Amino acid sequence: MNRARHIAIIMDGNGRWAVQRGMQRIRGHERGAEVVREITTYCAQHPEVEVLTLYAFSTENWKRPKVEVDFLMRLLDRWLAQELPTYQREGVRFEVIGDLSKFSPQLQERIAMTREKTQHNDRLTQVLALNYGGRDEIVRACRKACQAGVELDETNFEAFLDANLGDVDMLIRTGGEQRISNFLLWRAAYAELFFTKTLWPDFTPEELAQMIAAFKGRERRFGAI
Numbered sequence: 001m002n003r004a005r006h007i008a009i010i011m012d013g014n015g016r017w018a019v020q021r022g023m024q025r026i027r028g029h030e031r032g033a034e035v036v037r038e039i040t041t042y043c044a045q046h047p048e049v050e051v052l053t054l055y056a057f058s059t060e061n062w063k064r065p066k067v068e069v070d071f072l073m074r075l076l077d078r079w080l081a082q083e084l085p086t087y088q089r090e091g092v093r094f095e096v097i098g099d100l101s102k103f104s105p106q107l108q109e110r111i112a113m114t115r116e117k118t119q120h121n122d123r124l125t126q127v128l129a130l131n132y133g134g135r136d137e138i139v140r141a142c143r144k145a146c147q148a149g150v151e152l153d154e155t156n157f158e159a160f161l162d163a164n165l166g167d168v169d170m171l172i173r174t175g176g177e178q179r180i181s182n183f184l185l186w187r188a189a190y191a192e193l194f195f196t197k198t199l200w201p202d203f204t205p206e207e208l209a210q211m212i213a214a215f216k217g218r219e220r221r222f223g224a225i
């Protein structure tokens with residue numbers, strides 16, 4: 001039986017959700033952050049899920065209007081501060097992937113503190129992909145290996161990526177688009193793909209449960225016959 005050990009989600013559709021309701025796009029991100037909590041709590045209580053990786057800010061998202069980028073940065077900072085009790089209650093270890101060097105010292109400090117305070121939690125690892133791009137992560141991994149004088153192969157490569165998370169089992173994208181958008185390129189090599197038209201602020205644990213049930217019925221051959 002397939003096991004959904006590592007679930008990765010491209011959380012798309014916040015802006016459209018807000019615009020459809022006559023609200024500013026940033027309100028969609030606010031609602032989206034609440035959904036992050038609901039889905040994380042569901043995964044923490046689902047014994048088979050060990051890792052939940054969420055695409056929160058891509059290397060391309062800097063191209064958005066400055067007010068939206070600034071809002072997302074503040075939201076993240078505020079959200080991490082207020083989520084700590086949820087992480088501790090639900091046994092969630094917080095992890096990040098991506099190049100954090102472009103974030104403000106305050107946000108970097110908040111991220112480091114949240115990682116440190118949750119490092120012993122062991123029911124779920126929640127990974128936020130921040131200033132993340134799959135190609136960027138691979139290039140940085142190759143550089144690290146070169147600097148360490150290590151000859152890369154398929155078995156030692158992951159050790160040079162931003163975090164040791166293992167392969168993705170289910171890659172979900174909300175919001176109706178059907179593409180990977182530079183997410184987890186190395187780890188998603190054999191991921192089962194799920195696309196839904198549901199906008200991220202409307203995504204529910206029930207829909208995730210339906211996807212996990214469908215995943216159980218998929219035949220995963222990993223290249224074999």
Ligand code: FPP
Binds near residue numbers: 016057061128
């Ligand atoms: C995509 O929707 C979403 C993002 C670029 C950011 C994701 C952020 C959140 C879910 C909220 C903040 C998260 C945390 C962890 C605090 P979009 O804006 O591209 O939507 P659209 O395609 O409808 O325009």
